[in-house]
Amino acid sequence: MTMLNNQLASLKVIPVIAINKVEDAIPLGRTLVENGMPCAEITLRTACAIDAIRLMRKEFPEMLIGAGTVLTNEQVDAAIDAGVDFIVSPGFNPKTVEYCINKGVSIIPGVNNPSLVEQAMDMGLRTLKFFPAESSGGVGMLKALTAVYPVKFMPTGGVSLRNLDEYLSVPSVLACGGTWMVPTKLMDEGKWDDLGALVHDAVTHLSGPQS
DSSP states (O other): HHHHHHHHHHOOOOEEOOOOGGGGGHHHHHHHTTTOOOEEEEEETTTTHHHHHHHHHOOOOOOOEEEESSSSSSHHHHHHHOOOOSESSSSOOOHHHHHHHHHHHHHEEEEEEEHHHHHHTTTTOOEEEEETTTGGHHHHHHHHHHHOOOOOOEEEESTTTTTTTHTTSSTTTTTTTEEETHHHHHHHHTTHHHHHHHHHHHHHHTTSSSS
16 A cells, blocks of 8 residues: 555556546557656546456556545456456445455545444454545544544545645645546537647646645
8 A cells, every 4th residue: 555655656646547548548548648747646436447457458568557435345356357457436335345355456446424433443454535525624623633643534525726736735644536637528519639638737737736
């Protein structure tokens, strides 16, 4: 998990992606890599997500790839088989966490209150997804949790260029999950140059004074 944390902290932003067509996996991966963001959290909310992960892993072995919206043990198995580096879940399900631990794959489960943080810590986790970030109190809640618990967070949900710096300024935040630079509509329409420009803008922003 230490290596994963270092990778997340280096990247600062993890694109959270819902992909509808498996044939978009390679141009998507190429667009991310060429614009300086060699990472992706592919959510399992679409039928082709696992196949897309498998293709991206084969074509871009250097990418950091996670499976998001993982809800079942079967999805964990499928994601591992496809070659993911880590698992992300929207909530904290002890059964899913335990299964991932037993399988030897890193999991970042979602939490948004002190009780869930303590349950996660009790299972040995120290890196958690803060979700849905903005709806759960945003930076204020994160700062309150940070003052009490020795854990790292990856806030996701409502994060954008507008508030990215504020989230990243919280010492416990490793990286933020975001969808703004990878809109599904642009992928569906094959507008890879437009999507690349959004990714490039995010990377450029991160390289500024707040990085």
